[in-house]
Amino acid sequence: MSVMAFFFIFVFSVALAFLWREGVLEAPWLQEGEIAAYHGNGGRPPNAAKTALFIFLGVALCLFSLLCAAFFMRMGSYDWQSPPLPRILWFNTAALVASSGALHRASAAAKEASPQRMKIALWAGAVASLLFFFGQLWAWRQMIAEGFYASGNPANAFFFLLTGAHALHLLGGLVALFRTIARAALEKPGKSLAATVELCAIYWHFLLAIWLLLLALLVGWADNLGVICRRLLT
Amino acid sequence: MHGMIMVVYMLTAIFLGGFGNYLIPLMIGARDMVFPFVNMLSYWVYLLATLVLAASYFVPGGPTGAGWTLYPPQAILTGTPGHEWGIILMLSSLILFIIGFTMGGLNYVVTVLQARTRGMTLMRMPLTVWGIFTAAVMALLAFPGLFVACVMLLLDRTLGTSFFVPAIVEMGERRDYSGGSPILFQHLFWFFGHPEVYIVALPAFGMVSDLISVHARKNIFGYRMMVWAILAIGVLSMVVWGHHMYVSGMDPLFGFFFAVTTLAIAVPTAMKVYNWVVTLWRADIHFTTPMLFALGFLVTFVNGGITGLYLGNVIVDVPLSATLFVVAHFHMVMGIAPVLVIFGAIYHWFPKITGRMMDERLGKIHFWITFLGAYAIFFPMHYLGLLGVPRRFYDMNDATFVPHSAVGLNIFMTTMALFVGLSQLIFFYNVFKSLRHGASAGGNPWRAASLEWQTPETPPGHGNWGKRLPVVYRWPYGYNIPGAPDDFVPQNAPLQKGEHAT
Secondary structure, three states, X not given: OHHHHHHHHHHHHHHHHHHXXXXXXXOHHHOOOOOOOOOOHHHXXXXXXXXXXXXXXXXXXXXXXXXXXXXXXXXXXXXOOOOOOOOXXXXXHHHHHHHHHHHHHXXXXXXXXXHHHHHHHHHHHHHHHHHHHHHHHHHHHHHHHOOOOOOOOHHHHHHHHHHHHHHHHHHHHHHHHHHHHHHHHXXXXXXXXXXXXXXXXXHHHHHHHHHHHHHHHHHOOOHHHHHHHHHHHO | OHHHHHHHHHHHHHHHHHHHHHHHHHHHOOOOOOOHHHHHHHXXXXXXXXXXXXXXXXXXXXXXXXXXXXXXXXXXXXXXXXXXXXXXXXXXXXXXXXXXXXXXXXXXXXXXXHOOOOXXXXXXXXXXXXXXXXXXXXXXXXXXXXXXXXXXXXHXXXXXXXXXXXXXXXXXXXXXXXOOOHHHHXXXXXXXXXXXXHHHHHHHHHHHHHHHHHHOOOOOOOHHHHHHHHHHHHHHHOOOHHHHOHHHOOOHXXXXXXXXXXXXXXXXXXXXXXXXXXXXOOOOOOOOHHHHHHXXXXXXXXXXXXXXXXXXXXXXXXXXXXXXXXXXXXXXXXXXXXXXXXXXXXXXXXXXXXXXXXXHHHHHHHHHXXXXXXXXXXXXXXXXXXXXOEOOOOOOOOOOOOOOHHHHHHHHHHHHHHHHHHHHHHHHHHHHHHHHHOOEOOOOOOOOOOHHHHOOOOOOOOOXXXXXXXXXXXXXXXXXXXXXXXXXXXXXXOOXXXXXXX
C-alpha cells in the first residue's frame, strides 16, 4: 500500500495548490460587494467537461494505483509464478502508442481548423485502438490456450485483472471517440468540436501511460520497486 | 446486511445523493447540476444496486451473513449464511453502487468547481457545501478501494482465483485456493472503510454549522478555520485506515504510524467542536426542532469522539476490539450522530422543499424520544464492552466471565431499541401530515441568510432562480450585523450606502 502514499502526495499537492489559487486563505467576512467568483482562467468558470475528465482521471488513477498496490503485496507470497507473456503484447503496445499519437494529431488539426486531417487522424486513432483491443483479447486467448488460467496462479489472475480493467477503460473511451467521430461527420468544425477532440486525446494519453505502467508490472521491470514497497510495510 | 445497508446505501446515499443534489445547486446559485443526464443515470444505477441487494433475500441460502466487512475467507466459505448466492449479489450490488456513485460524485465536484454564480467564491460557500464537496472528493478516491476489493473477492468466489483466500480446508475437504492474503483484503476494505466514516461525517459537520448559525442568529465562529478543518480531516482520514487492523498482526511501528494519524484527526475535529460551542456563546438561541437536533448531534459526537480516542491507541484497542465497546463507539459517532443531523436537516429544509412547516410539537417529542432513547440504548453498551461482552454473538450461553447483571442490561437495551424504533413513526406521521396540512412557510421561515432561502419561488421552480441568476455580494453568515435594518442580511442583498465589512 506504499504506492498509495505516492498517489496521495500527488493528488493532495494538486488539490491544495488549486485551493490556494482559489483563495482558501481569504477572509470572506471582510470582503464586500461583488468579487470575481473564479480566480484562475481570467475570472471565467473552467470548462465543465474538461474539469470532469481530469477528476475522472484522478479516480481512474486511484483505481490503478490500488491494483498496483495489491499486485505488489500479493507478489511477495511463496506461490507467485509469473507466466511467460504473450508476444502480441508488444504489438499491442505499438498500436496504443500509434492511436495516442494519432489522436494527438487530431487534436492539433482541430485547433488549426483543418477538418479533413482531423477526421483522418480520428479514424486512425480509432482503428489503432481497436487493433489494441482485439490484440489484448488475442493475448487472453493465448494465455488460456497455454493453460495459464486465472485460477492457476495469482500472477495469471493479476494478468487478466489488470489487462481487463485497462481494456474496459479503453472501451468506455471508444464509445466517446466514436461519438466524436459521428459529431465530426455531422457538425461544422468549431471550437466545441475541437474541445471534445482534445478531451479524447487527453484520455488516450492517460490510457497509454497506464498501459506502460501495467506492462512494466507484468514484464517484471517493477519487481524491485515491489520489494521496496513491501519492506516499507513490514 | 444491517451495516452495509446503513453505512453505504442509507447514510452515503442520503447525505451526498439526497442533500447533495438538492442543496448544492440552490446554495451556490446554479440552475441544476452540471451533467443532469449523468446525474439521472447515477440515480437509476443506485436503484438497481439496491434492488440487486434486496434480491439477495429471495435467493437460496438467503443474504450474506459476513457482516459489513465481508472478510474473506469466511465470507465465501460454507458456514457463513449466504455463501452460495447472497455474497455474489452483495458484491455485484456494491460494484453497481460504486459505478453509480462515481457518476454522481463527479457531478457534485464539478458543479461546485464550475457552476457557482457571479460573486460566489469558494470562500463564500456555506459550510454545508464545503462538507458535501470535500466528502464527494474523498468518496471518489476511497470507493475505488472497495471496488477493487469487491471485484477481486467476486473473482475468488466465482472463478476460483486466490487473491485473498489462503490454502484452506472447507468441511474436511481441501479447496483449490492457495497463498491468498486476507490481510490484503483488509487493507483494501479499510482504505475505503475509514474515509467512509468522514464521507458521512463531513456533510453532517457542514449542515450542523449552518443549523447552529441560523438558529442561534449569529455568524459561525471561525469560518476559515472550519473550512480548513474540513480539508484537514479530508486529507488525514485517507491515511488512517490501519487503525482498524491493529489486531491483524501488523508491525508495531506501522501501528504507531496509524495511531498518530488517527489521534491527529482529533485536532481539526476538536477545532470544529470548539467553534460550534463558541458560536453558541452569548447567542440568541432559538430552541426550534432543527436546533435541538443540531445540539443533540454536538453532544453525541463529542461522546463518540472521546471513545474514539480510547480506541485509537493500539494498547487500549487490542483488548477492547472484539467487545461491545467498539459497537457503542461506532454507533454513537457514526449511527446516532449523523442520523440526528439528517433529522435536523429535514426539519430545517422541509419548508424550502415543500413550502410548508413541519409540526413543532411533534418534532420536539420526536427529538426527545430519539435523543434520550439513543443514549438509553448505546450508553450501557460501553459498560458491557468494558465487562468484556464480545460483539457479534446473539447468544452467550453460560459465559462465566460476564456477571449475570449484563443480561438485565441487554434486555433493557433491546426494549429501548424497539421502543425508539417504533417511535420514529411519529416523524413519518409528521412528514406526511405536514406535506398536506402544515402551516404555510413562506420563502424564508428561519430568516436565514444563505442563498437557498432567497429563491423567487418556494418550493423552487424549474431552474431554481427564475429569469436571472442571483448575484452574491457577501458571505452566508450575515446575522445580527450592527446597523443593518434586519437581523440577517441575505447573501444576494446588494451593499447599502455606507456599509462596512462586519
